Amino acid sequence: MAIRTTLDKDLDRLKDLLIEMVNLSKTAVEKSVQSLAHQNIEMAEQIIEEDQKINDLEEKINNLIIQLIAQQQPVASDLRTIIAGLKISNDIERIGDLAVNISKSVIHIGAGPHIKPIVDIPRMADMALDMLNNVIKAYIEKDIELAITTAKADDEIDALYGKIIKELLELVPSKPDSFNQISQLSFVARNLERIADHTTNMSEHIIFMVKGKNVDLNA
Numbered sequence: 001m002a003i004r005t006t007l008d009k010d011l012d013r014l015k016d017l018l019i020e021m022v023n024l025s026k027t028a029v030e031k032s033v034q035s036l037a038h039q040n041i042e043m044a045e046q047i048i049e050e051d052q053k054i055n056d057l058e059e060k061i062n063n064l065i066i067q068l069i070a071q072q073q074p075v076a077s078d079l080r081t082i083i084a085g086l087k088i089s090n091d092i093e094r095i096g097d098l099a100v101n102i103s104k105s106v107i108h109i110g111a112g113p114h115i116k117p118i119v120d121i122p123r124m125a126d127m128a129l130d131m132l133n134n135v136i137k138a139y140i141e142k143d144i145e146l147a148i149t150t151a152k153a154d155d156e157i158d159a160l161y162g163k164i165i166k167e168l169l170e171l172v173p174s175k176p177d178s179f180n181q182i183s184q185l186s187f188v189a190r191n192l193e194r195i196a197d198h199t200t201n202m203s204e205h206i207i208f209m210v211k212g213k214n215v216d217l218n219a
Helices: 001-037 041-072 076-109 118-140 143-150 154-171 176-211
Strands: none
Touching: 001 041, 001 076, 001 176, 041 076, 041 143, 076 118, 076 176, 118 154, 118 176, 143 154, 143 176, 154 176
């Protein structure tokens, strides 16, 4: 009974660390797009500096998982929860890196005027953040249906990404001097699209955790 109680506490600790990590990543994504909209270079630089907090949490999670497997020898659903936690933490860390990439694009663009109103990129970010909110809820509640529904939202983000890229490319002939900004805005949209992909991966890990099935929700 003592071993079981210790394992339960460790699994709760794993969940708490993952929630803390995803909240930091969500904040990084939100602020990175805000820094773009408001051309706030200082905020972008702060996001890059604070990414280390996300990396440190991933390391904590990795160490906890090594300890769990070595000392508790988990099986069945407990082992799946641990494996899913490891994979989810990797996706969250990548989301943090993508927020850093967005921030770097903000710095490259600089303080000059935008070539067009920044409307669709914040909308795309809001959609990606909604996915993140839903996927962590699905993880906490072990809700497979919510995980699947969350992954389906990736299609809408892909469509918006395509629209953004098309509109940016159409600006190239008339604004050749703005090619750097067009490229950087394209990179921002691409990073947001990748954030949605990693969130879809997290949905797949949740299904594995609950059902023990490997599924491809990107298909």
